[in-house]
Amino acid sequence: MRWLLRSRTVPVAIRNGSYNSFELRRSVMASCRAVLLPRFGGPEVLEVLENVNLPELNPNEVLVRTRAVSVNPLDTRMRSGYGRSLFEPLLPIIIGRDISGEVAALGSSVHSLSVGQEVFGALHPTAVRGTYADYAILAEDQLTVKPESISHVDASAIPFAALTAWRALRCTARIKQGQRLLVVGGGGAVGFSAIQLAVAVGCHVSTTCGGECIARILAAGAEQAVDYATEDYEASINGYFDAVLDTIGVTETERIGINLLKRGGHYMTLQGETASLTDRYGLAVGLPMSTAILLMKQVQYRYSHGIEYWWNYMRTDPEGLREIRRLSEVGKLKVPVDKTFPMKQVREAHGAKDKRLVPGKVVLEFD
């Protein structure tokens, strides 16, 4: 833990706010707690540590006083060892991608935000210093101003999931008004975000989901919602689609999704194999192997079905974040939060997700 615990100051430009650098340094250095992942394992490996120092801010970075972070599947998977080929040499690390909080300090080239503003945003999946900390560091373009109409808890549930959906729909499939989209797993955070983003564009959306989500999904504008647990959804889903976003990505959903596409349509799974292959075979073998497998599938499905096949990954995206902010401000993009935990109970929060005790989003609140 040496790299995190050694004493360092925080050279930052303080503008438009009531802080001075001495006050900031004192308050940050005295109170910065963080959840550390010292080794991979169950929820019990997570450690809440006091006095974890902050790295220096780069010119394009923003220091955010954390108010809420949501627990993403990536957080619990990283804790269990997913991405170990990348993260193991860097342990201990701070996990967490989503954040909602207040700007505490600005890097010298940041001009779009000011100290004290309420912001929300998300880190890239491969970021090493995550958001489970009293103070988190994000690049300027990974943050946007939080709408006043939503709480920090609700805001923290949105960005990572919605940016994942944005990337697939707007950057990969380039969905347009009037097109038909199928979301496999529309009850989850990414699936529900995708439904709302596509409805906002003017697409016709169908989805598979758990029965308890159907009313919420139809109210958000989907035209058809089929309960995957009780119905034969392959037979129940009407018509063919321009794009399929498969958040589940198992063999069966891949087969059904591809068969329901029009020629020229896009099949996008969130369960790409890059991380699992690099974890198993190392970066040097796993990366080229995953590229070869993806290419093979792309060629195969183009030939057999005339469709485009993709592994989609979350990317931070300033344009996407602006649109996500706009839609969430007017109530057209929400990710329902089922339960909150104080940050100190991070193990309980992860345990609840691992054991599927809480079906929807879990959020950690920072006091």
Ligand SMILES: NC(=O)c1ccc[n+]([C@@H]2O[C@H](COP(=O)([O-])OP(=O)(O)OC[C@H]3O[C@@H](n4cnc5c(N)ncnc54)[C@H](OP(=O)(O)O)[C@@H]3O)[C@@H](O)[C@H]2O)c1
């Ligand atoms: N590639 C990337 O960059 C990326 C980014 C974000 C997320 N992901 C992955 O995408 C997945 C979804 O993420 P999320 O944040 O949306 O998770 P989430 O909020 O936990 O949602 C998962 C949803 O899937 C539903 N589900 C499970 N099996 C299903 C099936 N066979 N058919 C239809 N729905 C089914 C679950 O419903 P029930 O509770 O009823 O089972 C739940 O609502 C996770 O595996 C995550 O790791 C990947």
